[in-house]
Amino acid sequence: MSRKFIATIVAAAITVTGISAVPARADEDVIKFILGAAAIYALTQAIEDRNEPRVSTTSPYRPRTVEPRPLPRRARRLAPIPARCLKHHETQNGMVRMIGKRCVNRHYHQAHRLPETCRVSRHTYNGVRHGYKPRCLRRNGFEVARH
Template identity: 40%
Template sequence: MHRKFIATIVAAALAVTAIGSAPARADEDLLRALAAIAGIAIVGKVIHDRNERKKEQQAVTRNTHRAPVYQNHNRSYDLKPRPLPHRANRRLLPGECLRSSDTRDGRVRYFGRSCLEDRYKHVEKLPKACKLRVKVPGYAYRRTGYDAYCLRQNGYQLARR
């Protein structure tokens, strides 16, 4: 629609310039100047309206793709992932409980029992076959724990947090 309007304004401007070849009077010059100013104002208004419509369309498009924010009683809630249930974390063993000791038979990697009791809820569910006692040279007593390789073979993993 605005293309037809602009074409009309341009045709009128050409017609006014063609008439200008005759000797001009002051009244005709004033009329031409006013017509030119009115034409420029109308074209400017058309361009302004077109830009406003584009902004409105962009605002509508932007708002439809925004992530929802839930509000209830003047409180807004952030969408955070839920923590995993305890049964999913049951097979992750704490990394700070992993020990490594040199024995007469070589290096042994194990999870210390007292550390697991402090930091792991399911110590009683660990396989009994993985339980071991390590005699560490330089210590008067044996250390109790669970063999890391055996636990890994039974599906347990080291939690790397």
């Protein structure tokens, strides 16, 4: 049930019990009745005003929109890194995956945007290899093509 309806029923019940409890005297009782009814009306209006959402009269209510956060500047609208640049190298500690630096410089026209923090050098059985960590590049918004 709505609060407005309940408040009206309570106000009517209090008014009726006040009238029927004491026989009516003309002057004092009418004034008391009117003041009591006004007080009850004021209370019900205060309850209704408290429960209704506040709306500005000058402009209609518009919910706030949430804008998605943009991608980092270096990762916006970049082509994927060619899959042929993803290399596997044998080291003393096992196989290492890296994206070859020379291949990226030759075949990826946005190689200058790759983050320096992802650069690595590994000692392999064929010498030192320079490149980038694939997982680090993915975390920074770059992707490697799948074919």
